[in-house]
Amino acid sequence: MEKVLMKGNEALAEAAIRAGCKCFFGYPITPQSELPAYLAREMPKRGGVFLQAESEVAAINMVYGAAGAGVRVMTSSSSPGISLKQEGISYLCGAELPCVIVNIMRGGPGLGDIQPAQSDYFQATRGGGHGDYRTIVLAPASVQELVDLVYDAFDLADKYRNPVLILGDGILGQMMEPVVFKERPAKELPPKTWATTGKMGRQKSNVINSLYLDPVKLEEHNRKLFKKYQEIEQKEARYEILNGDDAEYFVVAYGICARIAHAAVEMAREEGIKVGLIRPITLWPYPKKAFEEVLPRAKAFLTVELSCGQMVEDVKLSVEGRAPVYFYGRTGGMVPTAEEIFEEIKKMRGLS
Amino acid sequence: MKVVFERPKSLQPTKTHYCPGCGHGVIHRLVAEVIDELGIQDKTIGVAPVGCAVLAYNYFDVDMQQAAHGRAPAVATGIKRALPDRVVFTYQGDGDLAAIGTAEIVHAAARGENITVIFVNNAIYGMTGGQMAPTTLVGQRTETSPYGRDPQVAGYPIRVCEMLATLDGPSFLARAELTDVKNINKAKSYIKKAFEMQLAGKGFSLVEILSPCPTNWGMKPIDAVEWVKKEMVKVFPPGVFKEPKEG
Amino acid sequence: MxxxxxxxxxxxxxxxxxxxxxxxxxxxxxxxxxxLGYHPVKVKEGCIACGFCATVCPDVVFTIYREEKGGK
Amino acid sequence: MKLEIIMAGFGGQGIMLMGEILAHSAMLEGREVSWIPSYGPEMRGGTANCMVVISDKRIPSPIISSPDILVAMNKPSMEKFTPMVKSGGVVILNKALIDERPARNDIEIIEVDASGIADELGNMRVANMVALGVLVGKTGVVKPETVIKSIDHFLPEHRKNMLEINEKALMRGIAEIKK
Incomplete structure (x- = not known):
């Protein structure tokens, strides 16, 4: 397999095409602009559709239309643009339409800045828009994983008829790493008999809709959605534990932050501190199992995020008070150094 | 016996929820008749708006998507780009198309998106109970312009056909009035023309239809029709605003 | 007829x-x-099957047939 | 083996490309690599920098807080990044644009007239390759022929005529070390 050196944003775009993405609708925003630029070049050559919409709102609704028509479709943006897409994401979830949404996060709130951040965690994992819903959230930490998770994202979206979010950050989008595009056998997925393709000889017309005027029906629909979400929680949670075999202390971090935390863990190991790293790969469903696995021997947890503390709530929910949970975060586009995190690891050991 | 009139195939037998004398029922039927006449029921996909016509997917017997408020042209764009050989239309009211969805309609038109838009203009918000619309006439009383629309406060009505006619993208733009047999037939001929444009790959087509809303105007159905004829057409002159040159 | x-x-x-x-x-x-709670419309003698009623009717109330010339 | 490098200079000096070529060469030689740019308004005319990590093992963090090597192509870059360089590390300075020496004596400072040499070769824009040559000559982290392969990889079709001068600049940089 040939290794190529690629930017995260471009590798993501290439992976999407290879995963069968037929349509892309987006609106420019830093730091994800290489992604639409790549697709603008490649899609027309490879039988796909690239369209720059008039706004993020329009883009996500184009996604709704194309997803409803039964094709694989993707959009991408960065934090402020994702806020604009929330309306559409809620509708996509309500109408159970599969699609992939990429958020290359930047600093907020408001216009914020264009530096890397992880402050959209709540928005991503709690729904984000109105109504009772969840989106699957994947958090890659390297360019290779970004590529691999794009394939998974499309498969998961189709399997569960649900939007899947890929949550990256400015660094991941901008960084270059070697990547291999492995050939993947197509997954066995349910046929899209629900798609509005025109009746084309079908007896009954298909309707894509999220409106249920009868509350009894809407409750039924919401319960059905939640049954699906429960199944996803049971089957699809993913994580990685590094340096964990004999660890007594654990750093918890995802995405680019997990990379820096990993460097800090290695520093601590050199000084004989028994510390490991829990790296959630799915942020929703949250990998509670990772904590079950280490709780019998864990003395304390340190959550590190590029935010003022969002994922730490899920860590606390997973630890259920059985060990102290500490937090260290940098925000607004600032990124901690490995040394900073190392100091926090030492503090954690001193405190517990 | 020869059939003079019967329910078109592309219209479900379902009774509509529309008020007595509402224009939506007629416009639904005209669209369905055109779909039947062009023989495109099997490959047509409609997009329902938010507004009184939100339940349009229950009435048309074609595949339908229900869109977020104002976003029907974007949703239709997604469908059409994914399935270019299908016929895609949106059905939108004045709040949906000319207020919250202004950006979407202008840009779909500017792109020359090869879709057909049925725009129902009744100068008021029906579904939410009679508030001022972007097409409410100056002086017209609504729930949110109780003293009559005052341009000093609420500005002026938007003429969608005229506005879109400044763009290069649209192939066919026309406005009809739902006032009498002759004009209803004319509305149908415009709708047919609009779909034919799409079938010929000519790009964006839109038919605006001035339609009575007796309930929210506080009028009897017959008076509402008269009001369209006397007042609305003064502000929104019917006619063709854009069509391809012959030849 | x-x-x-x-x-x-x-x-x-x-x-x-x-x-x-x-x-x-x-x-x-x-x-x-x-x-639906309304007094519905009814037809008296003398209909010429012009179809005007069906054209303006918002609710597809009418179905209209006409005897073809020369036929039965 | 693990090498952490920061390259910095003006936007337009080819800083990003210099890093990409180095990362690409190391990848071709079977190493793990990462490259991250500073991104944003500074890309367009202000200062630009990129971080390259080359390692035999999986790279934990692509973000460098204390580099082994700094390549500073202008004075603001030298001022900004020299304090971060690891004790015992190396700073490669583009002498032509830096009229000061950093006030540290625990690091090795290599001054090279990258811009001057490039100008002499006929194109100021290849100063980055001179500096890269110095880095390659100093560390031996990748073979010169691999770097040349990478330069070729990054040159677009209509710029292939630039391969020769880039190659010359690289070799001149390597030669500077051997002097």
Whole structure:
């Protein structure tokens, strides 16, 4: 397999095409602009559709239309643009339409800045828009994983008829790493008999809709959605534990932050501190199992995020008070150094 | 016996929820008749708006998507780009198309998106109970312009056909009035023309239809029709605003 | 000869058809209240099957047939 | 083996490309690599920098807080990044644009007239390759022929005529070390 050196944003775009993405609708925003630029070049050559919409709102609704028509479709943006897409994401979830949404996060709130951040965690994992819903959230930490998770994202979206979010950050989008595009056998997925393709000889017309005027029906629909979400929680949670075999202390971090935390863990190991790293790969469903696995021997947890503390709530929910949970975060586009995190690891050991 | 009139195939037998004398029922039927006449029921996909016509997917017997408020042209764009050989239309009211969805309609038109838009203009918000619309006439009383629309406060009505006619993208733009047999037939001929444009790959087509809303105007159905004829057409002159040159 | 079928349970009593009828053969059936709670429209003698009523009717109440010339 | 490098200079000096070529060469030689740019308004005319990590093992963090090597192509870059360089590390300075020496004596400072040499070769824009040559000559982290392969990889079709001068600049940089 040939290794190529690629930017995260471009590798993501290439992976999407290879995963069968037929349509892309987006609106420019830093730091994800290489992604639409790549697709603008490649899609027309490879039988796909690239369209720059008039706004993020329009883009996500184009996604709704194309997803409803039964094709694989993707959009991408960065934090402020994702806020604009929330309306559409809620509708996509309500109408159970599969699609992939990429958020290359930047600093907020408001216009914020264009530096890397992880402050959209709540928005991503709690729904984000109105109504009772969840989106699957994947958090890659390297360019290779970004590529691999794009394939998974499309498969998961189709399997569960649900939007899947890929949550990256400015660094991941901008960084270059070697990547291999492995050939993947197509997954066995349910046929899209629900798609509005025109009746084309079908007896009954298909309707894509999220409106249920009868509350009894809407409750039924919401319960059905939640049954699906429960199944996803049971089957699809993913994580990685590094340096964990004999660890007594654990750093918890995802995405680019997990990379820096990993460097800090290695520093601590050199000084004989028994510390490991829990790296959630799915942020929703949250990998509670990772904590079950280490709780019998864990003395304390340190959550590190590029935010003022969002994922730490899920860590606390997973630890259920059985060990102290500490937090260290940098925000607004600032990124901690490995040394900073190392100091926090030492503090954690001193405190517990 | 020869059939003079019967329910078109592309219209479900379902009774509509529309008020007595509402224009939506007629416009639904005209669209369905055109779909039947062009023989495109099997490959047509409609997009329902938010507004009184939100339940349009229950009435048309074609595949339908229900869109977020104002976003029907974007949703239709997604469908059409994914399935270019299908016929895609949106059905939108004045709040949906000319207020919250202004950006979407202008840009779909500017792109020359090869879709057909049925725009129902009744100068008021029906579904939410009679508030001022972007097409409410100056002086017209609504729930949110109780003293009559005052341009000093609420500005002026938007003429969608005229506005879109400044763009290069649209192939066919026309406005009809739902006032009498002759004009209803004319509305149908415009709708047919609009779909034919799409079938010929000519790009964006839109038919605006001035339609009575007796309930929210506080009028009897017959008076509402008269009001369209006397007042609305003064502000929104019917006619063709854009069509391809012959030849 | 012509035949006009009125699906009275679809009628919402707007009266647009009565107004438009050139022969003035349509009127409300004051003796009936339909499923929707309206006095539906009814037809008297003299319909010429012009189809005007069906054209203006928002509720697809009418189905209209006309005897073909020379046929039965 | 693990090497952490920061390259910095003006936007337009080819800083990003210099890093990409180095990362690409190391990848071709079977190493793990990462490259991250500073991104944003500074890309367009202000200062630009990129971080390259080359390692035999999986790279934990692509973000460098204390580099082994700094390549500073202008004075603001030298001022900004020299304090971060690891004790015992190396700073490669583009002498032509830096009229000061950093006030540290625990690091090795290599001054090279990258812009001057490039100018002499006929194109100021290849100063980055001179500096890269110095880095390659100093560390031996990748073979010169691999770097040349990478330069070729990054040159677009209509710029292939630039391969020769880039190659010359690289070799001149390597030669500077051997002097």
């Amino acid at each position: 012509s035949k006009i079928i009125i699906d009275k349970d679809r009628c919402k009593g707007c009266g647009l058809c009565i107004e438009v009828c050139p022969k003035k053969v349509l009127c409300f059936d004051k003796d009936t209240v339909n499923m």
